Amino acid sequence: MLYPKPVPLPTFAPSILNSGYAYRDSIGAAGQGQTVLAFLTGRYRHSDAETWAARLAAGEVTLDGQISDGTERLRQGQTLIWQRPPWQEEPAPLGFDVLYEDESLLAVSKPSGLPTLPGGGFLEHTLLTQVRKRYPEATPLHRLGRGTSGLVLCSRTREAASGVLRGWREHEVQKTYRALASGRSPEDSYRISTPIGPVPHPVLGSVYAASATGKPSLSVARVLERREDSTLFEVDIHTGRPHQIRIHLASIGLPLVGDPLYGPDGLPLPYLPGLPGDLGYWLHSARLGLAHPVTGAWLELSAPAPVLLQSRRESS
Structure with missing residues:
Protein backbone atom coordinates (compact mmCIF):
# COMPACT_ATOMS: atom_id res chain seq x y z
CA MET A 1 0.00 0.00 0.00
CA LEU A 2 1.44 3.38 -1.03
CA TYR A 3 0.64 6.20 1.37
CA PRO A 4 0.12 9.88 0.49
CA LYS A 5 2.87 12.33 1.36
CA PRO A 6 2.82 13.01 5.12
CA VAL A 7 3.41 16.32 6.82
CA PRO A 8 6.52 15.89 9.02
CA LEU A 9 5.63 16.75 12.63
CA PRO A 10 8.44 15.25 14.75
CA THR A 11 7.74 15.01 18.46
CA PHE A 12 10.73 15.23 20.80
CA ALA A 13 10.69 12.77 23.67
CA PRO A 14 12.51 13.80 26.87
CA SER A 15 15.61 12.10 28.19
CA ILE A 16 14.94 8.59 29.53
CA LEU A 17 16.67 6.05 31.74
CA ASN A 18 16.93 2.92 29.62
CA SER A 19 17.26 -0.71 30.74
CA GLY A 20 21.00 -1.12 30.18
CA TYR A 21 22.78 -3.30 27.62
CA ALA A 22 25.22 -6.21 27.46
CA TYR A 23 28.21 -5.60 25.14
CA ARG A 24 29.55 -9.00 24.13
CA ASP A 25 32.96 -9.75 22.59
CA SER A 26 34.26 -13.11 21.39
CA ILE A 27 38.04 -12.93 21.72
CA GLY A 28 39.92 -13.44 18.47
CA ALA A 29 43.58 -13.77 17.60
CA ALA A 30 44.19 -10.02 18.01
CA TYR A 44 35.99 0.89 23.34
CA ARG A 45 37.96 4.11 22.86
CA HIS A 46 35.19 6.31 24.24
CA SER A 47 36.45 5.47 27.76
CA ASP A 48 39.99 5.64 29.18
CA ALA A 49 41.76 3.00 31.26
CA GLU A 50 40.79 4.66 34.55
CA THR A 51 37.10 4.52 33.62
CA TRP A 52 37.36 0.85 32.62
CA ALA A 53 39.18 0.04 35.87
CA ALA A 54 36.26 1.55 37.79
CA ARG A 55 33.75 -0.54 35.82
CA LEU A 56 35.77 -3.68 36.47
CA ALA A 57 35.92 -2.85 40.19
CA ALA A 58 32.12 -2.45 40.17
CA GLY A 59 31.73 -6.00 38.83
CA GLU A 60 30.27 -4.95 35.47
CA VAL A 61 32.56 -7.17 33.36
CA THR A 62 32.56 -10.97 33.16
CA LEU A 63 34.96 -13.33 31.39
CA ASP A 64 33.44 -16.69 30.51
CA GLY A 65 30.73 -16.04 33.09
CA GLN A 66 33.06 -15.07 35.96
CA ILE A 67 33.47 -11.50 37.24
CA SER A 68 36.74 -10.09 35.94
CA ASP A 69 39.18 -7.88 37.85
CA GLY A 70 40.89 -6.78 34.61
CA THR A 71 44.23 -8.55 35.12
CA GLU A 72 43.35 -11.84 33.40
CA ARG A 73 45.22 -12.65 30.17
CA LEU A 74 42.80 -13.33 27.34
CA ARG A 75 42.73 -16.49 25.24
CA GLN A 76 41.21 -16.86 21.82
CA GLY A 77 37.62 -18.11 21.97
CA GLN A 78 36.77 -16.64 25.37
CA THR A 79 33.65 -14.50 25.84
CA LEU A 80 33.92 -11.09 27.45
CA ILE A 81 30.74 -9.24 28.46
CA TRP A 82 30.36 -5.72 29.74
CA GLN A 83 26.94 -5.38 31.36
CA ARG A 84 26.42 -1.66 31.04
CA PRO A 85 24.04 -0.38 33.74
CA PRO A 86 20.99 1.68 32.71
CA TRP A 87 21.97 5.14 31.48
CA GLN A 88 20.25 8.38 30.59
CA GLU A 89 19.58 8.72 26.87
CA GLU A 90 19.41 12.14 25.23
CA PRO A 91 16.08 13.55 24.04
CA ALA A 92 15.20 12.56 20.47
CA PRO A 93 12.28 12.96 18.05
CA LEU A 94 10.54 9.58 18.10
CA GLY A 95 7.83 10.14 15.50
CA PHE A 96 8.17 8.61 12.04
CA ASP A 97 5.92 8.57 8.98
CA VAL A 98 4.98 5.41 7.09
CA LEU A 99 5.57 5.98 3.36
CA TYR A 100 4.88 2.49 2.01
CA GLU A 101 4.03 -0.96 3.31
CA ASP A 102 3.15 -4.39 2.03
CA GLU A 103 3.66 -7.90 3.38
CA SER A 104 7.39 -7.81 2.56
CA LEU A 105 8.59 -4.23 2.87
CA LEU A 106 8.10 -1.16 4.99
CA ALA A 107 9.38 2.32 4.11
CA VAL A 108 9.41 5.06 6.75
CA SER A 109 10.62 8.65 6.97
CA LYS A 110 13.08 9.20 9.81
CA PRO A 111 13.38 12.63 11.43
CA SER A 112 16.76 14.28 11.87
CA GLY A 113 18.03 13.66 15.40
CA LEU A 114 16.80 10.05 15.69
CA PRO A 115 19.51 7.36 15.32
CA THR A 116 18.59 4.48 13.00
CA LEU A 117 20.16 1.75 15.16
CA PRO A 118 21.49 1.52 18.73
CA GLY A 119 24.91 3.07 19.28
CA GLY A 120 26.62 6.23 20.45
CA GLY A 121 24.72 6.34 23.74
CA PHE A 122 21.34 5.52 22.20
CA LEU A 123 19.48 2.26 22.81
CA GLU A 124 15.73 2.86 23.05
CA HIS A 125 15.63 6.30 21.39
CA THR A 126 16.25 4.74 17.97
CA LEU A 127 14.24 4.23 14.81
CA LEU A 128 14.60 0.45 15.18
CA THR A 129 12.96 0.46 18.62
CA GLN A 130 10.17 2.82 17.59
CA VAL A 131 9.34 0.97 14.35
CA ARG A 132 9.24 -2.40 16.13
CA LYS A 133 6.59 -1.11 18.53
CA ARG A 134 4.22 -1.15 15.53
CA TYR A 135 5.96 -3.65 13.25
CA PRO A 136 7.82 -6.16 15.47
CA GLU A 137 9.21 -8.06 12.48
CA ALA A 138 10.70 -5.02 10.70
CA THR A 139 14.46 -4.52 10.31
CA PRO A 140 16.10 -1.48 8.66
CA LEU A 141 18.09 -2.53 5.58
CA HIS A 142 20.39 0.50 5.63
CA ARG A 143 21.45 3.14 8.12
CA LEU A 144 21.05 6.90 7.94
CA GLY A 145 23.26 9.08 10.11
CA ARG A 146 21.57 10.50 13.18
CA GLY A 147 21.38 13.96 11.63
CA THR A 148 20.16 12.69 8.25
CA SER A 149 16.41 12.71 7.67
CA GLY A 150 14.30 10.81 5.19
CA LEU A 151 13.57 7.45 3.71
CA VAL A 152 14.62 4.22 5.43
CA LEU A 153 13.65 0.89 3.87
CA CYS A 154 12.87 -2.04 6.19
CA SER A 155 12.29 -5.71 5.49
CA ARG A 156 9.42 -7.63 7.06
CA THR A 157 10.58 -11.11 5.95
CA ARG A 158 13.92 -12.85 5.45
CA GLU A 159 13.13 -13.32 1.78
CA ALA A 160 12.63 -9.58 1.32
CA ALA A 161 15.83 -8.75 3.20
CA SER A 162 17.85 -11.17 1.11
CA GLY A 163 16.43 -9.82 -2.15
CA VAL A 164 17.00 -6.15 -1.35
CA LEU A 165 20.51 -6.70 -0.02
CA ARG A 166 21.37 -8.66 -3.15
CA GLY A 167 20.17 -5.73 -5.26
CA TRP A 168 22.29 -3.38 -3.14
CA ARG A 169 25.41 -5.50 -3.68
CA GLU A 170 24.80 -5.58 -7.42
CA HIS A 171 24.23 -1.79 -7.56
CA GLU A 172 20.64 -2.20 -8.76
CA VAL A 173 19.13 0.09 -6.11
CA GLN A 174 18.90 3.80 -6.96
CA LYS A 175 19.48 6.20 -4.04
CA THR A 176 19.00 9.98 -4.26
CA TYR A 177 19.58 12.54 -1.51
CA ARG A 178 19.11 16.27 -0.93
CA ALA A 179 22.06 18.16 0.58
CA LEU A 180 22.69 21.80 1.47
CA ALA A 181 26.35 22.71 0.96
CA SER A 182 28.30 25.76 2.06
CA GLY A 183 29.23 28.22 -0.68
CA ARG A 184 27.94 28.80 -4.21
CA SER A 185 28.88 25.97 -6.55
CA PRO A 186 30.79 27.11 -9.67
CA GLU A 187 29.70 24.02 -11.61
CA ASP A 188 26.23 22.63 -12.36
CA SER A 189 27.18 18.99 -11.72
CA TYR A 190 29.99 16.88 -10.31
CA ARG A 191 31.09 13.27 -10.62
CA ILE A 192 32.93 12.67 -7.34
CA SER A 193 35.11 9.59 -6.94
CA THR A 194 37.18 10.50 -3.86
CA PRO A 195 38.16 7.24 -2.08
CA ILE A 196 36.82 6.88 1.46
CA GLY A 197 38.55 5.12 4.33
CA PRO A 198 39.58 5.45 7.98
CA VAL A 199 41.79 8.40 9.01
CA PRO A 200 43.01 9.49 12.48
CA HIS A 201 40.59 11.21 14.87
CA PRO A 202 41.71 12.62 18.26
CA VAL A 203 38.79 11.17 20.23
CA LEU A 204 37.67 8.02 18.41
CA GLY A 205 41.05 6.87 17.09
CA SER A 206 39.77 6.90 13.52
CA VAL A 207 36.77 7.98 11.44
CA TYR A 208 35.85 7.58 7.80
CA ALA A 209 36.97 10.46 5.59
CA ALA A 210 38.68 11.22 2.27
CA SER A 211 41.68 8.90 2.02
CA ALA A 212 44.01 8.02 -0.85
CA THR A 213 44.12 4.46 0.50
CA GLY A 214 40.36 4.21 1.00
CA LYS A 215 37.77 2.25 -0.97
CA PRO A 216 36.51 3.41 -4.39
CA SER A 217 33.41 5.60 -4.05
CA LEU A 218 31.13 7.38 -6.50
CA SER A 219 28.57 10.17 -6.11
CA VAL A 220 26.93 12.32 -8.79
CA ALA A 221 25.82 15.74 -7.54
CA ARG A 222 23.56 18.14 -9.45
CA VAL A 223 22.78 21.73 -8.47
CA LEU A 224 19.09 22.29 -7.77
CA GLU A 225 19.43 25.87 -6.55
CA ARG A 226 22.14 28.41 -5.75
CA ARG A 227 21.50 30.61 -2.74
CA GLU A 228 23.32 33.62 -1.34
CA ASP A 229 25.99 31.60 0.47
CA SER A 230 24.97 27.96 -0.08
CA THR A 231 24.00 25.46 -2.78
CA LEU A 232 21.13 22.96 -2.75
CA PHE A 233 22.23 19.68 -4.36
CA GLU A 234 20.53 16.51 -5.48
CA VAL A 235 22.99 13.63 -5.10
CA ASP A 236 22.88 10.08 -6.46
CA ILE A 237 25.16 7.66 -4.65
CA HIS A 238 26.44 4.64 -6.54
CA THR A 239 28.39 3.20 -3.57
CA GLY A 240 27.42 3.10 0.08
CA ARG A 241 30.44 4.25 2.06
CA PRO A 242 29.95 5.73 5.56
CA HIS A 243 29.16 9.47 5.45
CA GLN A 244 29.72 9.35 1.68
CA ILE A 245 27.84 12.54 0.69
CA ARG A 246 29.24 14.58 3.59
CA ILE A 247 32.77 13.52 2.67
CA HIS A 248 32.38 13.83 -1.10
CA LEU A 249 30.89 17.33 -1.15
CA ALA A 250 33.47 18.46 1.41
CA SER A 251 36.26 16.96 -0.74
CA ILE A 252 35.37 19.31 -3.62
CA GLY A 253 35.37 22.32 -1.29
CA LEU A 254 31.61 22.38 -0.58
CA PRO A 255 31.07 20.84 2.90
CA LEU A 256 27.51 20.61 4.18
CA VAL A 257 26.16 23.66 5.96
CA GLY A 258 26.64 23.15 9.71
CA ASP A 259 28.69 19.93 9.40
CA PRO A 260 30.56 19.61 12.73
CA LEU A 261 32.96 16.93 11.47
CA TYR A 262 34.18 17.43 7.89
CA GLY A 263 36.09 20.41 6.48
CA PRO A 264 36.62 21.57 2.86
CA ASP A 265 39.15 18.82 2.12
CA GLY A 266 36.88 15.95 3.18
CA LEU A 267 38.95 15.38 6.33
CA PRO A 268 37.97 15.90 9.98
CA LEU A 269 38.15 19.55 10.97
CA PRO A 270 41.62 20.37 12.37
CA TYR A 271 40.18 22.33 15.30
CA LEU A 272 37.91 20.52 17.78
CA PRO A 273 36.48 18.08 15.21
CA GLY A 274 33.02 16.80 16.04
CA LEU A 275 31.82 13.21 16.27
CA PRO A 276 30.00 11.31 13.49
CA GLY A 277 26.70 11.41 15.41
CA ASP A 278 26.74 15.15 16.06
CA LEU A 279 23.89 17.16 14.56
CA GLY A 280 23.85 20.41 12.62
CA TYR A 281 24.23 19.41 8.96
CA TRP A 282 21.44 19.27 6.33
CA LEU A 283 21.08 15.95 4.48
CA HIS A 284 17.93 14.07 3.46
CA SER A 285 17.29 10.64 1.93
CA ALA A 286 14.77 11.68 -0.73
CA ARG A 287 14.18 8.80 -3.14
CA LEU A 288 14.79 5.08 -3.52
CA GLY A 289 14.19 2.99 -6.62
CA LEU A 290 14.42 -0.80 -6.63
CA ALA A 291 12.94 -4.00 -7.98
CA HIS A 292 10.49 -5.43 -5.44
CA PRO A 293 12.28 -8.45 -3.89
CA VAL A 294 9.18 -10.68 -4.24
CA THR A 295 7.18 -9.46 -7.25
CA GLY A 296 10.06 -8.01 -9.28
CA ALA A 297 8.00 -4.90 -10.09
CA TRP A 298 9.92 -1.62 -10.07
CA LEU A 299 9.19 0.40 -6.93
CA GLU A 300 9.74 4.16 -6.61
CA LEU A 301 9.66 5.49 -3.05
CA SER A 302 10.08 9.08 -1.87
CA ALA A 303 10.14 11.09 1.36
CA PRO A 304 9.26 14.80 1.31
CA ALA A 305 12.23 17.00 2.18
CA PRO A 306 12.35 19.55 5.01
CA VAL A 307 11.53 23.08 3.87
CA LEU A 308 15.19 24.16 3.95
CA LEU A 309 16.02 21.38 1.47
CA GLN A 310 13.26 22.35 -0.96
CA SER A 311 13.89 24.71 -3.85
CA ARG A 312 11.98 27.99 -3.98
CA ARG A 313 9.84 26.55 -6.76
CA GLU A 314 8.87 23.53 -4.64
CA SER A 315 8.13 25.47 -1.45
CA SER A 316 6.14 28.28 -3.09
Missing part, protein backbone atom coordinates in the same frame (compact mmCIF):
# COMPACT_ATOMS: atom_id res chain seq x y z
CA GLY A 31 43.08 -10.16 21.65
CA GLN A 32 45.18 -13.19 22.56
CA GLY A 33 47.49 -12.38 25.49
CA GLN A 34 46.08 -8.95 26.30
CA THR A 35 44.80 -8.21 29.76
CA VAL A 36 41.06 -7.64 30.03
CA LEU A 37 41.70 -3.99 30.97
CA ALA A 38 43.97 -3.38 27.98
CA PHE A 39 41.53 -5.07 25.61
CA LEU A 40 38.53 -3.04 26.78
CA THR A 41 40.48 0.23 26.69
CA GLY A 42 41.55 -0.45 23.10
CA ARG A 43 38.22 -1.87 21.95
Whole structure:
Protein backbone atom coordinates (compact mmCIF):
# COMPACT_ATOMS: atom_id res chain seq x y z
CA MET A 1 0.00 0.00 0.00
CA LEU A 2 1.44 3.38 -1.03
CA TYR A 3 0.64 6.20 1.37
CA PRO A 4 0.12 9.88 0.49
CA LYS A 5 2.87 12.33 1.36
CA PRO A 6 2.82 13.01 5.12
CA VAL A 7 3.41 16.32 6.82
CA PRO A 8 6.52 15.89 9.02
CA LEU A 9 5.63 16.75 12.63
CA PRO A 10 8.44 15.25 14.75
CA THR A 11 7.74 15.01 18.46
CA PHE A 12 10.73 15.23 20.80
CA ALA A 13 10.69 12.77 23.67
CA PRO A 14 12.51 13.80 26.87
CA SER A 15 15.61 12.10 28.19
CA ILE A 16 14.94 8.59 29.53
CA LEU A 17 16.67 6.05 31.74
CA ASN A 18 16.93 2.92 29.62
CA SER A 19 17.26 -0.71 30.74
CA GLY A 20 21.00 -1.12 30.18
CA TYR A 21 22.78 -3.30 27.62
CA ALA A 22 25.22 -6.21 27.46
CA TYR A 23 28.21 -5.60 25.14
CA ARG A 24 29.55 -9.00 24.13
CA ASP A 25 32.96 -9.75 22.59
CA SER A 26 34.26 -13.11 21.39
CA ILE A 27 38.04 -12.93 21.72
CA GLY A 28 39.92 -13.44 18.47
CA ALA A 29 43.58 -13.77 17.60
CA ALA A 30 44.19 -10.02 18.01
CA GLY A 31 43.08 -10.16 21.65
CA GLN A 32 45.18 -13.19 22.56
CA GLY A 33 47.49 -12.38 25.49
CA GLN A 34 46.08 -8.95 26.30
CA THR A 35 44.80 -8.21 29.76
CA VAL A 36 41.06 -7.64 30.03
CA LEU A 37 41.70 -3.99 30.97
CA ALA A 38 43.97 -3.38 27.98
CA PHE A 39 41.53 -5.07 25.61
CA LEU A 40 38.53 -3.04 26.78
CA THR A 41 40.48 0.23 26.69
CA GLY A 42 41.55 -0.45 23.10
CA ARG A 43 38.22 -1.87 21.95
CA TYR A 44 35.99 0.89 23.34
CA ARG A 45 37.96 4.11 22.86
CA HIS A 46 35.19 6.31 24.24
CA SER A 47 36.45 5.47 27.76
CA ASP A 48 39.99 5.64 29.18
CA ALA A 49 41.76 3.00 31.26
CA GLU A 50 40.79 4.66 34.55
CA THR A 51 37.10 4.52 33.62
CA TRP A 52 37.36 0.85 32.62
CA ALA A 53 39.18 0.04 35.87
CA ALA A 54 36.26 1.55 37.79
CA ARG A 55 33.75 -0.54 35.82
CA LEU A 56 35.77 -3.68 36.47
CA ALA A 57 35.92 -2.85 40.19
CA ALA A 58 32.12 -2.45 40.17
CA GLY A 59 31.73 -6.00 38.83
CA GLU A 60 30.27 -4.95 35.47
CA VAL A 61 32.56 -7.17 33.36
CA THR A 62 32.56 -10.97 33.16
CA LEU A 63 34.96 -13.33 31.39
CA ASP A 64 33.44 -16.69 30.51
CA GLY A 65 30.73 -16.04 33.09
CA GLN A 66 33.06 -15.07 35.96
CA ILE A 67 33.47 -11.50 37.24
CA SER A 68 36.74 -10.09 35.94
CA ASP A 69 39.18 -7.88 37.85
CA GLY A 70 40.89 -6.78 34.61
CA THR A 71 44.23 -8.55 35.12
CA GLU A 72 43.35 -11.84 33.40
CA ARG A 73 45.22 -12.65 30.17
CA LEU A 74 42.80 -13.33 27.34
CA ARG A 75 42.73 -16.49 25.24
CA GLN A 76 41.21 -16.86 21.82
CA GLY A 77 37.62 -18.11 21.97
CA GLN A 78 36.77 -16.64 25.37
CA THR A 79 33.65 -14.50 25.84
CA LEU A 80 33.92 -11.09 27.45
CA ILE A 81 30.74 -9.24 28.46
CA TRP A 82 30.36 -5.72 29.74
CA GLN A 83 26.94 -5.38 31.36
CA ARG A 84 26.42 -1.66 31.04
CA PRO A 85 24.04 -0.38 33.74
CA PRO A 86 20.99 1.68 32.71
CA TRP A 87 21.97 5.14 31.48
CA GLN A 88 20.25 8.38 30.59
CA GLU A 89 19.58 8.72 26.87
CA GLU A 90 19.41 12.14 25.23
CA PRO A 91 16.08 13.55 24.04
CA ALA A 92 15.20 12.56 20.47
CA PRO A 93 12.28 12.96 18.05
CA LEU A 94 10.54 9.58 18.10
CA GLY A 95 7.83 10.14 15.50
CA PHE A 96 8.17 8.61 12.04
CA ASP A 97 5.92 8.57 8.98
CA VAL A 98 4.98 5.41 7.09
CA LEU A 99 5.57 5.98 3.36
CA TYR A 100 4.88 2.49 2.01
CA GLU A 101 4.03 -0.96 3.31
CA ASP A 102 3.15 -4.39 2.03
CA GLU A 103 3.66 -7.90 3.38
CA SER A 104 7.39 -7.81 2.56
CA LEU A 105 8.59 -4.23 2.87
CA LEU A 106 8.10 -1.16 4.99
CA ALA A 107 9.38 2.32 4.11
CA VAL A 108 9.41 5.06 6.75
CA SER A 109 10.62 8.65 6.97
CA LYS A 110 13.08 9.20 9.81
CA PRO A 111 13.38 12.63 11.43
CA SER A 112 16.76 14.28 11.87
CA GLY A 113 18.03 13.66 15.40
CA LEU A 114 16.80 10.05 15.69
CA PRO A 115 19.51 7.36 15.32
CA THR A 116 18.59 4.48 13.00
CA LEU A 117 20.16 1.75 15.16
CA PRO A 118 21.49 1.52 18.73
CA GLY A 119 24.91 3.07 19.28
CA GLY A 120 26.62 6.23 20.45
CA GLY A 121 24.72 6.34 23.74
CA PHE A 122 21.34 5.52 22.20
CA LEU A 123 19.48 2.26 22.81
CA GLU A 124 15.73 2.86 23.05
CA HIS A 125 15.63 6.30 21.39
CA THR A 126 16.25 4.74 17.97
CA LEU A 127 14.24 4.23 14.81
CA LEU A 128 14.60 0.45 15.18
CA THR A 129 12.96 0.46 18.62
CA GLN A 130 10.17 2.82 17.59
CA VAL A 131 9.34 0.97 14.35
CA ARG A 132 9.24 -2.40 16.13
CA LYS A 133 6.59 -1.11 18.53
CA ARG A 134 4.22 -1.15 15.53
CA TYR A 135 5.96 -3.65 13.25
CA PRO A 136 7.82 -6.16 15.47
CA GLU A 137 9.21 -8.06 12.48
CA ALA A 138 10.70 -5.02 10.70
CA THR A 139 14.46 -4.52 10.31
CA PRO A 140 16.10 -1.48 8.66
CA LEU A 141 18.09 -2.53 5.58
CA HIS A 142 20.39 0.50 5.63
CA ARG A 143 21.45 3.14 8.12
CA LEU A 144 21.05 6.90 7.94
CA GLY A 145 23.26 9.08 10.11
CA ARG A 146 21.57 10.50 13.18
CA GLY A 147 21.38 13.96 11.63
CA THR A 148 20.16 12.69 8.25
CA SER A 149 16.41 12.71 7.67
CA GLY A 150 14.30 10.81 5.19
CA LEU A 151 13.57 7.45 3.71
CA VAL A 152 14.62 4.22 5.43
CA LEU A 153 13.65 0.89 3.87
CA CYS A 154 12.87 -2.04 6.19
CA SER A 155 12.29 -5.71 5.49
CA ARG A 156 9.42 -7.63 7.06
CA THR A 157 10.58 -11.11 5.95
CA ARG A 158 13.92 -12.85 5.45
CA GLU A 159 13.13 -13.32 1.78
CA ALA A 160 12.63 -9.58 1.32
CA ALA A 161 15.83 -8.75 3.20
CA SER A 162 17.85 -11.17 1.11
CA GLY A 163 16.43 -9.82 -2.15
CA VAL A 164 17.00 -6.15 -1.35
CA LEU A 165 20.51 -6.70 -0.02
CA ARG A 166 21.37 -8.66 -3.15
CA GLY A 167 20.17 -5.73 -5.26
CA TRP A 168 22.29 -3.38 -3.14
CA ARG A 169 25.41 -5.50 -3.68
CA GLU A 170 24.80 -5.58 -7.42
CA HIS A 171 24.23 -1.79 -7.56
CA GLU A 172 20.64 -2.20 -8.76
CA VAL A 173 19.13 0.09 -6.11
CA GLN A 174 18.90 3.80 -6.96
CA LYS A 175 19.48 6.20 -4.04
CA THR A 176 19.00 9.98 -4.26
CA TYR A 177 19.58 12.54 -1.51
CA ARG A 178 19.11 16.27 -0.93
CA ALA A 179 22.06 18.16 0.58
CA LEU A 180 22.69 21.80 1.47
CA ALA A 181 26.35 22.71 0.96
CA SER A 182 28.30 25.76 2.06
CA GLY A 183 29.23 28.22 -0.68
CA ARG A 184 27.94 28.80 -4.21
CA SER A 185 28.88 25.97 -6.55
CA PRO A 186 30.79 27.11 -9.67
CA GLU A 187 29.70 24.02 -11.61
CA ASP A 188 26.23 22.63 -12.36
CA SER A 189 27.18 18.99 -11.72
CA TYR A 190 29.99 16.88 -10.31
CA ARG A 191 31.09 13.27 -10.62
CA ILE A 192 32.93 12.67 -7.34
CA SER A 193 35.11 9.59 -6.94
CA THR A 194 37.18 10.50 -3.86
CA PRO A 195 38.16 7.24 -2.08
CA ILE A 196 36.82 6.88 1.46
CA GLY A 197 38.55 5.12 4.33
CA PRO A 198 39.58 5.45 7.98
CA VAL A 199 41.79 8.40 9.01
CA PRO A 200 43.01 9.49 12.48
CA HIS A 201 40.59 11.21 14.87
CA PRO A 202 41.71 12.62 18.26
CA VAL A 203 38.79 11.17 20.23
CA LEU A 204 37.67 8.02 18.41
CA GLY A 205 41.05 6.87 17.09
CA SER A 206 39.77 6.90 13.52
CA VAL A 207 36.77 7.98 11.44
CA TYR A 208 35.85 7.58 7.80
CA ALA A 209 36.97 10.46 5.59
CA ALA A 210 38.68 11.22 2.27
CA SER A 211 41.68 8.90 2.02
CA ALA A 212 44.01 8.02 -0.85
CA THR A 213 44.12 4.46 0.50
CA GLY A 214 40.36 4.21 1.00
CA LYS A 215 37.77 2.25 -0.97
CA PRO A 216 36.51 3.41 -4.39
CA SER A 217 33.41 5.60 -4.05
CA LEU A 218 31.13 7.38 -6.50
CA SER A 219 28.57 10.17 -6.11
CA VAL A 220 26.93 12.32 -8.79
CA ALA A 221 25.82 15.74 -7.54
CA ARG A 222 23.56 18.14 -9.45
CA VAL A 223 22.78 21.73 -8.47
CA LEU A 224 19.09 22.29 -7.77
CA GLU A 225 19.43 25.87 -6.55
CA ARG A 226 22.14 28.41 -5.75
CA ARG A 227 21.50 30.61 -2.74
CA GLU A 228 23.32 33.62 -1.34
CA ASP A 229 25.99 31.60 0.47
CA SER A 230 24.97 27.96 -0.08
CA THR A 231 24.00 25.46 -2.78
CA LEU A 232 21.13 22.96 -2.75
CA PHE A 233 22.23 19.68 -4.36
CA GLU A 234 20.53 16.51 -5.48
CA VAL A 235 22.99 13.63 -5.10
CA ASP A 236 22.88 10.08 -6.46
CA ILE A 237 25.16 7.66 -4.65
CA HIS A 238 26.44 4.64 -6.54
CA THR A 239 28.39 3.20 -3.57
CA GLY A 240 27.42 3.10 0.08
CA ARG A 241 30.44 4.25 2.06
CA PRO A 242 29.95 5.73 5.56
CA HIS A 243 29.16 9.47 5.45
CA GLN A 244 29.72 9.35 1.68
CA ILE A 245 27.84 12.54 0.69
CA ARG A 246 29.24 14.58 3.59
CA ILE A 247 32.77 13.52 2.67
CA HIS A 248 32.38 13.83 -1.10
CA LEU A 249 30.89 17.33 -1.15
CA ALA A 250 33.47 18.46 1.41
CA SER A 251 36.26 16.96 -0.74
CA ILE A 252 35.37 19.31 -3.62
CA GLY A 253 35.37 22.32 -1.29
CA LEU A 254 31.61 22.38 -0.58
CA PRO A 255 31.07 20.84 2.90
CA LEU A 256 27.51 20.61 4.18
CA VAL A 257 26.16 23.66 5.96
CA GLY A 258 26.64 23.15 9.71
CA ASP A 259 28.69 19.93 9.40
CA PRO A 260 30.56 19.61 12.73
CA LEU A 261 32.96 16.93 11.47
CA TYR A 262 34.18 17.43 7.89
CA GLY A 263 36.09 20.41 6.48
CA PRO A 264 36.62 21.57 2.86
CA ASP A 265 39.15 18.82 2.12
CA GLY A 266 36.88 15.95 3.18
CA LEU A 267 38.95 15.38 6.33
CA PRO A 268 37.97 15.90 9.98
CA LEU A 269 38.15 19.55 10.97
CA PRO A 270 41.62 20.37 12.37
CA TYR A 271 40.18 22.33 15.30
CA LEU A 272 37.91 20.52 17.78
CA PRO A 273 36.48 18.08 15.21
CA GLY A 274 33.02 16.80 16.04
CA LEU A 275 31.82 13.21 16.27
CA PRO A 276 30.00 11.31 13.49
CA GLY A 277 26.70 11.41 15.41
CA ASP A 278 26.74 15.15 16.06
CA LEU A 279 23.89 17.16 14.56
CA GLY A 280 23.85 20.41 12.62
CA TYR A 281 24.23 19.41 8.96
CA TRP A 282 21.44 19.27 6.33
CA LEU A 283 21.08 15.95 4.48
CA HIS A 284 17.93 14.07 3.46
CA SER A 285 17.29 10.64 1.93
CA ALA A 286 14.77 11.68 -0.73
CA ARG A 287 14.18 8.80 -3.14
CA LEU A 288 14.79 5.08 -3.52
CA GLY A 289 14.19 2.99 -6.62
CA LEU A 290 14.42 -0.80 -6.63
CA ALA A 291 12.94 -4.00 -7.98
CA HIS A 292 10.49 -5.43 -5.44
CA PRO A 293 12.28 -8.45 -3.89
CA VAL A 294 9.18 -10.68 -4.24
CA THR A 295 7.18 -9.46 -7.25
CA GLY A 296 10.06 -8.01 -9.28
CA ALA A 297 8.00 -4.90 -10.09
CA TRP A 298 9.92 -1.62 -10.07
CA LEU A 299 9.19 0.40 -6.93
CA GLU A 300 9.74 4.16 -6.61
CA LEU A 301 9.66 5.49 -3.05
CA SER A 302 10.08 9.08 -1.87
CA ALA A 303 10.14 11.09 1.36
CA PRO A 304 9.26 14.80 1.31
CA ALA A 305 12.23 17.00 2.18
CA PRO A 306 12.35 19.55 5.01
CA VAL A 307 11.53 23.08 3.87
CA LEU A 308 15.19 24.16 3.95
CA LEU A 309 16.02 21.38 1.47
CA GLN A 310 13.26 22.35 -0.96
CA SER A 311 13.89 24.71 -3.85
CA ARG A 312 11.98 27.99 -3.98
CA ARG A 313 9.84 26.55 -6.76
CA GLU A 314 8.87 23.53 -4.64
CA SER A 315 8.13 25.47 -1.45
CA SER A 316 6.14 28.28 -3.09
